[in-house]
Amino acid sequence: MTKDTESTAFLDMTRERWSVRRFAPEQIREEHMRRILEAGRNAPSACNYQPQRVLVLQSDEAIAAVRSITHWAFNAPTVLLVCANLAESWKNADGADSAEVDAAIALDHMMMEAWECGVGSTWVRGFDERVVRRAFNIPSTWKIVAMMPMGYPADSAKPSNWHFRRKSIEELCQVL
Numbered sequence: 001m002t003k004d005t006e007s008t009a010f011l012d013m014t015r016e017r018w019s020v021r022r023f024a025p026e027q028i029r030e031e032h033m034r035r036i037l038e039a040g041r042n043a044p045s046a047c048n049y050q051p052q053r054v055l056v057l058q059s060d061e062a063i064a065a066v067r068s069i070t071h072w073a074f075n076a077p078t079v080l081l082v083c084a085n086l087a088e089s090w091k092n093a094d095g096a097d098s099a100e101v102d103a104a105i106a107l108d109h110m111m112m113e114a115w116e117c118g119v120g121s122t123w124v125r126g127f128d129e130r131v132v133r134r135a136f137n138i139p140s141t142w143k144i145v146a147m148m149p150m151g152y153p154a155d156s157a158k159p160s161n162w163h164f165r166r167k168s169i170e171e172l173c174q175v176l
């Protein structure tokens with residue numbers, strides 16, 4: 001835990017980060033990719049079962065395939081396809097399966113570390129899960145959680161209007 005309790009570096013990043021939807025053509029540098037994947041690895045998961053599974057789509061073939069499936073892949077040079085292995089996730093006695101939550105936390109960690117590396121990204125669920133499953137041979141025991149197109153932002157990239165619309169803390173939270 002940081003000893004600098006005055007630091008707002010992370011809070012500032014949560015405020016400043018926005019969904020990047022237009023990318024420069026250059027591929028993400030290896031050291032940045034390693035840091036991003038490491039952040040996903042460091043994410044907490046229920047009972048530490050770590051069910052997240054990440055496909056890093058970068059080959060010409062994989063990128064062409066993902067772009068043919070969804071226009072939300074934009075022109076990103078890399079697309080993460082994040083899944084949750086239902087055979088390795090924690091299930092509560094009430095039947096709740098933590099798989100998707102665990103994978104989402106890992107993806108959020110990766111999104112924030114990407115921003116720290118100067119790599120932009122957008123969380124994407126605008127695709128047909130059945131089509132993605134067929135295209136990338138995703139096992140039936142894996143839930144497909146999200147895609148994350150990513151890369152260095154194009155000079156012309158800018159936040160959408162949605163980025164600036166945040167509900168107030170009072171609308172979102174109650175102190176009981």
Ligand SMILES: Cc1cc2nc3c(=O)[nH]c(=O)nc-3n(C[C@H](O)[C@H](O)[C@H](O)COP(=O)(O)O)c2cc1C
Binds near residue numbers: 123
């Ligand atoms: C679960 C989820 C699904 C999303 N799906 C899409 C999507 O399919 N296409 C897209 O352009 N953005 C998608 N987004 C991004 C949101 O539109 C974006 O985060 C929101 O409008 C706030 O903007 P900001 O991220 O720039 O602050 C998704 C975000 C989440 C968390």
